[in-house]
Amino acid sequence: MTVNLPLPQKDQLKPIKGFQMGIAEAGIKKADRKDLLVMTLVPGSQVAGVFTLNRFCAAPVQVCREHLAQDGAKGEIRALVVNTGNANAGTGERGMKDALATCATLAKELNLNPEQILPFSTGVILEPLPIEKIISALPKAVANLGEDHWFDAAEAIMTTDTQPKATSTSVDTPAGQIAITGICKGAGMIHPNMATMLGFIATDAGFAPGLLGKLTQEIADQSFNAITIDGDTSTNDSFIIMATGQSSVQIQSTEDPSYSVVKTALIALARKLAQMIVRDGEGATKLITIDVQGGKTEAECRLVAEAIAHSPLVKTAFFASDPNLGRILAAIGYAGIADLDVNKVQMWLGDVWVAKDGGRNPSYQEADGQRVMQAAEITVKIDLGRGSAQQTMWTCDLSHDYVSINADYRS
DSSP states (O other): OOSSOOOOOGGGSOOOTTEEEEEEOOOSSSSSSOOEEEEEEOTTOEEEEEEOOOTTOOHHHHHHHHHHHTTTTSOOOOEEEEEEEEOOOSOHHHHHHHHHHHHHHHHHHHTOOGGGEEEEEEEESSSOOOHHHHHHHHHHHHHTOBTTOHHHHHHHTOSSOSSOEEEEEEEEETTEEEEEEEEEEOSSSOOSSOOOOEEEEEESOEEOTTHHHHHHHHHHHTTGGGBOSSSOOOSSOEEEEEEOOOSSOEEOSTTSTTHHHHHHHHHHHHHHHHHHHHHTOTTOOOEEEEEEEEESSHHHHHHHHHHHHHOHHHHHHHHTTOOOTHHHHHHHHTSSOTTOOGGGOEEEETTEEEEETTEEOTTOOHHHHHHHHTSSEEEEEEEOSSOSEEEEEEEEOOOHHHHHHHHSTTO
């Protein structure tokens, strides 16, 4: 079950000039399913990434960080490889050797240096990577390379996702038009600082060296780092933006007239992908937007939003359509703002003013709350009455199916 999440249409996913994808069936966890993806970039492309902060980060995450850090020293990043069915996390020295072997094999296929490859894995943790299957299937993925394989690529990175997640757009800038297309995967083990999620966005815009790195972090903070399903930060979370530079739009600095246009478009597309993950959250029946305003800082607004989004009591109340909204006030209270004046706090559920000046709004009727709770998409708005800072997060409810899906995950 998903929350208002239509299936992406293949013909609406725009090819990105200078970017190709190849898919293969390696049989990593299950036979007869797409589970290996290779992506290639033309020379001169820029690549940047944001990764999990989990200290048990997977071997491919460690390799990606190393290869991005030496981008240019041994050749620019020219290809990515993704396997599903196995996370290659908690696998020690063997896991590192397997991730490096994957890079070496693909590099040989593409006539590149291993350091020009970024590896990604997703799936079960603490299981050895079936490296022989991957090495055997890589030539098939390379032989399948093409610009129009976005839908198949989205399928190839799925784990417990119920459907592929992809979106695309064209944007007019002062320097010309660009195309942006992205895919992602994730449905469980989702929590900010990255969230088991993978996200890949490609554009034909060009960026000066070094410019894309900071922008990618900003985009992540406003999209993939603003979602949560279950409060678990994965070992493998990775978000990558790739710019092939094959359009007329060549951005040299943040002062470039096209920069803000492209940045806005990238944030919008990344946010749409991130919300797809929440809409497809394991067992989710509702998408919940938590908008916290009136804070002294964005950081304290985020504390409140996270406290509400992570509360099992809040999430189960939404699943039951039960306007037990005192649970939200309790979450605000324990979020960690030591000097919060609760008498200044206001709360709305959709268009209904529930809490006024820290207490129940005299005009609030539970029937109004019940009406809003029946919807598939719900907004909770909080005003802390302390300042002008704001933060928005997206989460989902917590249902019986979440327990069943995760109890049966390895079966």
